[in-house]
Amino acid sequence: MKIAQVAPLAESCPPKLYGGTERIVSYLTEELVRLGHEVTLFATGDSVTDAKLVSCSTTALRLDADVRDMLPYHITMLEEVAKRLDDFDIVHFHIDYLHYPMMRPYADRMLTTLHGRLDLPDAAPFYTAFPELPLVSISDAQRAPMPPVNWLSTIYHGLPTDLLPFNPAPASGYAAFLGRISPEKRPDRAIEIAARAGMHLKIAAKVDQADRKYWDEVIGPMVSANPNVEFVGEINEHQKADFLGNASALLFPIDWPEPFGLVMIEAMACGTPVIAFANGSVPEIIDDGVSGIVVGSNDEAVAALQTINRLSRAAVRRQFEERFTVERMTQDYLTAYRRLRPDVRPALELVSA
Numbered sequence: 001m002k003i004a005q006v007a008p009l010a011e012s013c014p015p016k017l018y019g020g021t022e023r024i025v026s027y028l029t030e031e032l033v034r035l036g037h038e039v040t041l042f043a044t045g046d047s048v049t050d051a052k053l054v055s056c057s058t059t060a061l062r063l064d065a066d067v068r069d070m071l072p073y074h075i076t077m078l079e080e081v082a083k084r085l086d087d088f089d090i091v092h093f094h095i096d097y098l099h100y101p102m103m104r105p106y107a108d109r110m111l112t113t114l115h116g117r118l119d120l121p122d123a124a125p126f127y128t129a130f131p132e133l134p135l136v137s138i139s140d141a142q143r144a145p146m147p148p149v150n151w152l153s154t155i156y157h158g159l160p161t162d163l164l165p166f167n168p169a170p171a172s173g174y175a176a177f178l179g180r181i182s183p184e185k186r187p188d189r190a191i192e193i194a195a196r197a198g199m200h201l202k203i204a205a206k207v208d209q210a211d212r213k214y215w216d217e218v219i220g221p222m223v224s225a226n227p228n229v230e231f232v233g234e235i236n237e238h239q240k241a242d243f244l245g246n247a248s249a250l251l252f253p254i255d256w257p258e259p260f261g262l263v264m265i266e267a268m269a270c271g272t273p274v275i276a277f278a279n280g281s282v283p284e285i286i287d288d289g290v291s292g293i294v295v296g297s298n299d300e301a302v303a304a305l306q307t308i309n310r311l312s313r314a315a316v317r318r319q320f321e322e323r324f325t326v327e328r329m330t331q332d333y334l335t336a337y338r339r340l341r342p343d344v345r346p347a348l349e350l351v352s353a
Contacts (some may be wrong), residue, residue, distance in 0.1 A: 001337060001344055002038045004091040005029045005051070006081055006099070009073050012060045013047040017206065017234050019060075020262040021115045024329075026095050031330040040088070042077055051205035055079055057155075060279050074098055078114040079346060085109075089344045090337045100130050104281075111152065111336060114138070119257050137338060139281035142259040153336050157260055158286070158329030159320075163237075164269040166317045167245035174200040175305060176272070178240070178263045181207045181215050184256035186277075192221050193227055193275075193298055197305040199228070201251070204243050206234040217274060218307050245270040249292075249308040252276035253301060264292075268320040272314035275304045291319040 002097075005028065011019030014026035024047065025041075032039045033050045041047065045055035057078035057252050061067045078099055081091065085106060093112045103110045134152045137143045141153060142332070177190040185345050187203060194201035196257040207215045223229045235243055244250065250267035258280030265285065267274050274292030276282045286292040290311070291303040337345075 001089045001334075001341075002087060003032060003337070004040045004042065004081065004084070004088045006030075006077070006091065006093045006095060007041065007043040007047075007058045007290060009044050009064045009070060009077065010060065010093050011044070013043045013049060014237070015039060015060070015121075016063070017236055019062075019095055020260075023262065024115075026121075027158065027160060028327045028330055028333060030332075031326045032211045035330065035334075040084070042081055050177075054084075078102055086189055089341050092333070092337075097126060100133065104130065104133065109341060110134065111136060111340060112346055113155070114142065115159050115259065117257055117259055118142055134336075134340060138260040139272050139284050141257065141281045141284060144257070152339060153332065155329060155332040155336065156324060156328040157262055157265060158324050159265060159269055161269075161321065161324045164241050164254075164266055164326060165245065165268070166271045167311075168313050170246040170248060170272070171247045172200075172246045174246075174327065175275075176250050176267070177201060177203045177205065177246060178235075178244065178266075179205055180211065181205045181219055182211045182215055183190065184254060186253045186255045187219050188222060189253035189255070189277075189298060191219075191251065191304060192252040193301045195226055195228055196298070199248070199305060201229045202225075202243065202247070203229065203231045204233065204239075235338070240266065244272050247272050249305060250274045251300075251301070251305070252281070252282070254279050255262045256280065257283060265320060265324040268292075268324065271317040273308055273311045273313070273316050275308065277301070285324075287319055293317045 007022055011022040013022045015017040029041050029051050038255045039051035041049050041051040044057050044060050045180055046059045057073045061070045091110050111134050127149050128147045131149050132149050137154045140154050175194045176282050179185050190201050213300045223231050244267050250272055254277055260281050264274050268291050274286055276286055278294045278296055289296045295301045
């Protein structure tokens with residue numbers, strides 16, 4: 001098939017640091033290329049891909065100090081997509097809804113994966129106005145607040161099998177927190193849980209400007225006041241393997257309707273069990289008692305952290321291999337593409353790994 005992948009421009013594909021959506025777009029793109037499909041990636045110019053790259057900004061916009069507004073760059077990217085529409089069997093968007101007015105006449109070849117939260121009050125009237133355009137959710141829980149729309153499928157994220165190595169015997173016995181410093185991610189809960197469990201906590205996270213006040217007034221002082229807490233800042237993909245692989249557990253104490261939670265399956269790939277609050281996608285992603293422990297309170301999380309070593313790290317890794325690989329994710333997307341375009345068959349039969 002001739003497939004276009006349209007990525008956000010905040011980060012490169014794959015991101016150099018933080019960036020879940022762009023990471024998934026990159027994994028999907030490279031696997032489609034490996035399987036013999038003709039793939040064009042619309043992304044930042046510093047992206048690294050085996051697909052044909054259409055550069056829509058010089059670098060990742062988040063890391064460009066001269067960029068004040070990302071919208072003009074995305075609108076320009078949509079113009080580049082529009083020029084090439086006839087070249088593709090499928091155009092797969094990962095940029096929320098910016099493309100909707102332009103693409104409405106081309107719904108037969110358009111697919112949109114929604115990567116963000118959908119419970120905000122402005123979402124429902126917008127999607128009500130475009131109920132026929134085909135959508136993919138990244139968890140069933142993500143769909144809950146939406147009006148009736150054309151859900152084509154729920155497709156869980158997947159990672160390359162060899163991206164994060166399995167570590168059966170971590171060298172350090174600490175709890176890990178990985179992500180953003182923001183109120184909905186609840187790093188304050190992670191600090192309290194680790195302190196009460198008597199375990200060292202390492203926090204690897206970025207602090208966006210929007211969350212600077214939260215860091216300055218809440219989390220920064222908590223880190224300073226707790227000698228068991230180590231803040232290591234934002235880390236890259238290479239550092240992530242060591243950070244997650246050597247942890248006894250990942251703490252995922254979220255307080256919002258998480259659409260997916262990529263860090264959970266990154267930890268699982270390392271064999272590291274996840275202790276997560278039962279919000280959003282968590283009960284779908286974590287097999288309670290196998291790949292982690294799903295909790296409803298700090299007290300339950302403390303108890304889980306104190307007994308987490310009873311879980312088999314090999315079983316955690318098996319859950320990743322059975323449910324969350326890039327191969328499975330890509331096959332799910334190919335099924336969705338063919339539902340949209342049953343008239344189009346791939347020029348090459350899919351090859352086995």
